[in-house]
Amino acid sequence: MPSAISTVTRAQTHRLAAQLRLAMLAVPAMLFLTVVLFVPLANLLSLGVASGTFAPYQKALGDPLYLSVIGLTFSIALATAVICLLLGYPIALFLALSRGIVLTVGFICVLLPFWTSLLVRTYAWLALLGRNGVINRCLLDWGLISEPLPLLYNFGGVLVGTVHVLLPYMIFPIYAAMVRIDRNLALAAEGLGAGICSIFWRIYLPLTLPGVFAGCALVFILSLSAFVTPALLGGGRVIMIANIIQIQVSEFLNWPFASALSAVVLVSAVLIYMLLGLLTDQGRTLQTQRPH
Amino acid sequence: MRRGPSIARVLLGAYCTLVFAFLMLPLFVVFPLSVSAATYLQFPPPGLSWRWFQNYFGSPSWIAATAVSVEVAGTTALVAALLGVPLAFYLTRGRPRTLTAAVDKLAVSPLIIPSIITAIVAYRLLAPYRMVGTKTALVLGHTILALPFVVVVVTAALRTFDTTLEAAAMGLGASRLRAVLRITLPLMTPSILSAAFFAFIASFDDVIISLYLSGANMTLPRKTFENIQFALDPTIAAVSVLQILFVIVVGAVWFALGRSARATPFMP
Numbered sequence: 245m246p247s248a249i250s251t252v253t254r255a256q257t258h259r260l261a262a263q264l265r266l267a268m269l270a271v272p273a274m275l276f277l278t279v280v281l282f283v284p285l286a287n288l289l290s291l292g293v294a295s296g297t298f299a300p301y302q303k304a305l306g307d308p309l310y311l312s313v314i315g316l317t318f319s320i321a322l323a324t325a326v327i328c329l330l331l332g333y334p335i336a337l338f339l340a341l342s343r344g345i346v347l348t349v350g351f352i353c354v355l356l357p358f359w360t361s362l363l364v365r366t367y368a369w370l371a372l373l374g375r376n377g378v379i380n381r382c383l384l385d386w387g388l389i390s391e392p393l394p395l396l397y398n399f400g401g402v403l404v405g406t407v408h409v410l411l412p413y414m415i416f417p418i419y420a421a422m423v424r425i426d427r428n429l430a431l432a433a434e435g436l437g438a439g440i441c442s443i444f445w446r447i448y449l450p451l452t453l454p455g456v457f458a459g460c461a462l463v464f465i466l467s468l469s470a471f472v473t474p475a476l477l478g479g480g481r482v483i484m485i486a487n488i489i490q491i492q493v494s495e496f497l498n499w500p501f502a503s504a505l506s507a508v509v510l511v512s513a514v515l516i517y518m519l520l521g522l523l524t525d526q527g528r529t530l531q532t533q534r535p536h
Numbered sequence: 537m538r539r540g541p542s543i544a545r546v547l548l549g550a551y552c553t554l555v556f557a558f559l560m561l562p563l564f565v566v567f568p569l570s571v572s573a574a575t576y577l578q579f580p581p582p583g584l585s586w587r588w589f590q591n592y593f594g595s596p597s598w599i600a601a602t603a604v605s606v607e608v609a610g611t612t613a614l615v616a617a618l619l620g621v622p623l624a625f626y627l628t629r630g631r632p633r634t635l636t637a638a639v640d641k642l643a644v645s646p647l648i649i650p651s652i653i654t655a656i657v658a659y660r661l662l663a664p665y666r667m668v669g670t671k672t673a674l675v676l677g678h679t680i681l682a683l684p685f686v687v688v689v690v691t692a693a694l695r696t697f698d699t700t701l702e703a704a705a706m707g708l709g710a711s712r713l714r715a716v717l718r719i720t721l722p723l724m725t726p727s728i729l730s731a732a733f734f735a736f737i738a739s740f741d742d743v744i745i746s747l748y749l750s751g752a753n754m755t756l757p758r759k760t761f762e763n764i765q766f767a768l769d770p771t772i773a774a775v776s777v778l779q780i781l782f783v784i785v786v787g788a789v790w791f792a793l794g795r796s797a798r799a800t801p802f803m804p
Binding site: 355 | 542544545548549551552555556558559560561562563565566569618619620622623625626627629630631639642643645646648649650651652653654656657658659660661676677679680683687737740741743744747757760761764765768772773775776779780783784786787
């Protein structure tokens with residue numbers, strides 16, 4: 245018996261040693277992130293409460309000026325997520341149903357802009373939407389309008405930019421959820437007399453909800469931190485939280501206030517991420533309940 | 537659902553064609569602008585001219601900024617791969633799963649942390665060491681942004697990797713290390729290259745971290761950003777065209793790497 249026990253413990257020790265060796269592989273990356281990101285981030289967040297008062301937070305959440313910036317940032321993030329969903333869901337569905345050359349061309353149309361520099365695209369929108377831009381010029385030449393439309397330096401102009409940048413982040417998770425769906429489900433429903441609409445509403449939509457939640461959360465979180473788009477397409481008139489943080493640090497060296505604003509964005513992002521976790525867990529339960 | 541084009545399919549196709557046009561429109565519009573003879577944004581172009589391309593290639597500051605960006609992005613891709621690939625092995629094979637899941641969340645957290653916060657945090661960290669303005673500082677900052685892309689792509693590829701190949705090598709007498717180096721890593725090369733490509737793009741595209749860390753080492757996006765804010769110089773259109781052509785070439789190579797490499801972030 246003692247020898248049996250020692251064999252067991254030796255096997256366990258062996259497995260533990262193997263696990264430890266494997267864990268060593270994670271050390272360089274995690275050490276790097278801890279030193280250059282997590283510790284300095286904790287340090288930054290501590291600045292907001294360093295004086296023992298919550299004055300920076302009172303300023304961020306009490307001053308109507310900054311409250312309106314926070315409100316505007318959340319409205320842009322929400323509008324971007326909704327529009328991306330309305331544009332992205334059909335695209336994901338189209339890609340999931342396509343084959344061959346159509347699928348390839350469709351993917352190129354999504355991936356090429358995704359890989360193209362954000363600045364290149366923002367510059368192009370300036371050229372398209374400006375007072376003398378391509379769109380206004382065409383509309384004027386065709387006699388559809390008598391004077392240029394204000395397409396830039398307002399809420400709508402920034403929204404065009406954020407939607408264009410973030411649309412792929414909505415398409416990918418939904419597409420991934422769609423290609424995982426068992427095609428036989430649709431065939432079975434069709435065989436039982438379901439029409440295309442009812443197949444969509446009763447099978448496709450519920451099974452793709454985890455992808456929809458993931459896409460919406462991702463787009464919302466990424467829009468909260470938009471910086472370049474409002475800086476260039478907002479032209480100083482549409483200012484989002486990230487722009488305020490930059491001004492507070494670069495021009496006023498007001499680190500405690502920048503810290504409080506950073507905390508507001510970070511906490512919102514983390515809360516949405518956690519909400520996503522809850523929703524996708526429910527989505528998974530839904531998926532495992534499907535009859536085979 | 538694939539029997540003949542129903543009305544629903546036709547409507548879906550028409551709607552998607554419009555959305556695809558919206559996605560591609562900004563890419564197409566810079567081509568005529570880059571060869572326009574006008575000195576400011578004017579459409580349609582009054583005449584053809586190569587002067588904006590000549591401007592770019594003849595300008596030491598544009599070329600220097602491009603060189604800094606390429607060097608920093610290349611180094612970032614290498615560093616992010618060296619850190620991210622081993623981490624992906626731990627995330628897919630490590631135990632207990634609760635711990636790997638927690639490490640996974642931390643490793644991809646830079647995706648959720650706004651870049652402006654990452655930028656000021658890195659600035660606060662590096663400024664006391666007089667590192668602001670060095671390429672090392674840019675690589676450190678950009679590696680934070682690039683690491684999640686490597687982790688997501690390589691982890692996805694390792695999850696679908698057929699481990700029996702590795703087990704076979706070990707059955708034939710190879711050590712675990714040798715089996716991984718000789719069998720697993722070579723088979724993973726397309727995915728690792730794909731991950732490095734995403735890391736390169738993450739660095740090459742960054743404005744915000746460069747705004748704080750680049751100092752005199754102006755990167756291409758920072759120079760572009762400041763030029764756009766200052767004036768809509770058509771040289772930017774020429775730079776844009778060159779960047780789009782670069783992405784098309786690299787994208788074609790990526791596509792040729794084959795199916796296994798085409799794991800895209802957020803597409804598990």
